[in-house]
Structures are given as C-alpha cells and as structure tokens.
Amino acid sequence: MKILAIECTHVFASVAVSSGERVFERRLADWQKTAESLVPLVMQVMDEAGLAVAELDGVAVSSGPGSFTALRIGMSVAKGIAFGASRPLVPVPTMLAMAEVATEHTTSKHIVPVIPSRAGEYFYSILSVEDGAFSEVESSRCMVSELAERLAALSGNLAIVSRSADILADEVPSLSPHLIAASFFSAASLLGHAENSLAEGAAGTAAGTEPDYRQTFTPMQRRG
Numbered sequence: 001m002k003i004l005a006i007e008c009t010h011v012f013a014s015v016a017v018s019s020g021e022r023v024f025e026r027r028l029a030d031w032q033k034t035a036e037s038l039v040p041l042v043m044q045v046m047d048e049a050g051l052a053v054a055e056l057d058g059v060a061v062s063s064g065p066g067s068f069t070a071l072r073i074g075m076s077v078a079k080g081i082a083f084g085a086s087r088p089l090v091p092v093p094t095m096l097a098m099a100e101v102a103t104e105h106t107t108s109k110h111i112v113p114v115i116p117s118r119a120g121e122y123f124y125s126i127l128s129v130e131d132g133a134f135s136e137v138e139s140s141r142c143m144v145s146e147l148a149e150r151l152a153a154l155s156g157n158l159a160i161v162s163r164s165a166d167i168l169a170d171e172v173p174s175l176s177p178h179l180i181a182a183s184f185f186s187a188a189s190l191l192g193h194a195e196n197s198l199a200e201g202a203a204g205t206a207a208g209t210e211p212d213y214r215q216t217f218t219p220m221q222r223r224g
Helices: 031-049 068-085 094-102 144-154 165-171 173-178 187-199
Strands: 003-007 014-018 023-027 058-062 089-092 110-116 121-130 133-143 158-162 179-181
Touching: 003 031, 003 068, 003 187, 014 031, 014 187, 023 031, 023 187, 031 068, 058 068, 058 187, 068 089, 089 094, 089 187, 094 110, 094 121, 094 133, 094 158, 094 187, 110 144, 121 144, 133 144, 144 158, 144 165, 144 173, 158 165, 158 173, 165 173, 165 179, 173 179
Parallel strands: 003 058, 058 089, 110 158, 158 179
Antiparallel strands: 003 014, 014 023, 110 121, 121 133
C-alpha cells in the first residue's frame, strides 16, 4: 500500500511514505520549527517517493498522547492532506505503535511505553505481549516518583520504552535496568498498523478523527 505517515508527539517530528516497495523517511532536527517545517517536509518525502497525494491509499498520524501543541500540528496537517485528497485517515495510538516496534528490541512479556506529560509527570501504558498480540493491562498518568511503584507488580519481566530514557534513569535509578531508548520510534513505525487498519476497512475520516490529549490544556498565566 501507498501510505503517508506523520509522527509529531514529542521530541522530534518525522514523516514517512511507503511507496509499496520502499519506505522513505525524513526527520526534523529542530522540533521548535515543526509548525512551519512539517508541510515542506511532507512535500519533500512525497517527492522522494515519486508519489502524488492522489496516489495514496491513506494517511496515518500518531494520535497521542504527547505534546499538546505538537499533536495539534501533526493532526492538522494529516487531516488537511486526507480531506483535500479524499483519502482515509488512520489515527495510530502512539503508545501501542511504540510497543509494537519495541518488540524488535526486546523479548520482555510486558512492554511499557512512557511519554512525557506535564513537568515531572508521564503517560504510560502496561501492555502484555503474547504470540505477537498485545493486551492492555493498565494505562494512566502519574508523577515520575510513582512510576516504579506502579510497575513493581510486573516482577522485573518488563521493558520500559521511552525517548526520555536518560531522564527517567536519572530521576528513578531503579528503572534503569528495564529502560530502552526509543530513538527507533518514528513515522515509519506507524506504517504497519496503518496498513492493517486500511486492509480491514477500519480507517476513519478526517472530520471524525481527534487527537488523544488525555489532559486538559491550561494556558500559562502572565505574571503581573
């Protein structure tokens, strides 16, 4: 299948295109320029793949949780492309996609994707893996100081996957033996999930797709 994928949840943005035979991908080095750089990046990768938007079978987007602003940017661009080209839009749950690609790096029976939320706070999901299938044990948000306690029941048979692995290791040293740096997670990681959804007819429309914020945005108060 020919699929455009956009990943914008946190740390860096990336765009991948599957031409059906090859995968083309680019990453933004400066996440602070995501808003003005994402559309040109999509155009660049589409050009490298030799595809026009009208040739796509669908558009995939990492749906969150993650950075409030980055999610809005990624979702807006994906919606605009899908709507404009009348293509289905596949929202891919970020933590599930991170866990799926992590199986290439660990054989642990429990995979725990961890994504930064507010300062000192993280989203996490505990996913059990059996015969390649995932089942969710728990999904929530907590302060970093609580994370080790919430994972204690897994008896050490776990892999904690995060782009913030170094920070977590410093904040909670007891988690260090289980941490895997998720530098491998990018837009290309969404393609397998998106292809399955499209094949099963489970993709949605741009109008009916919303980001999974899992928190309420609170504007910063200006100091007087």
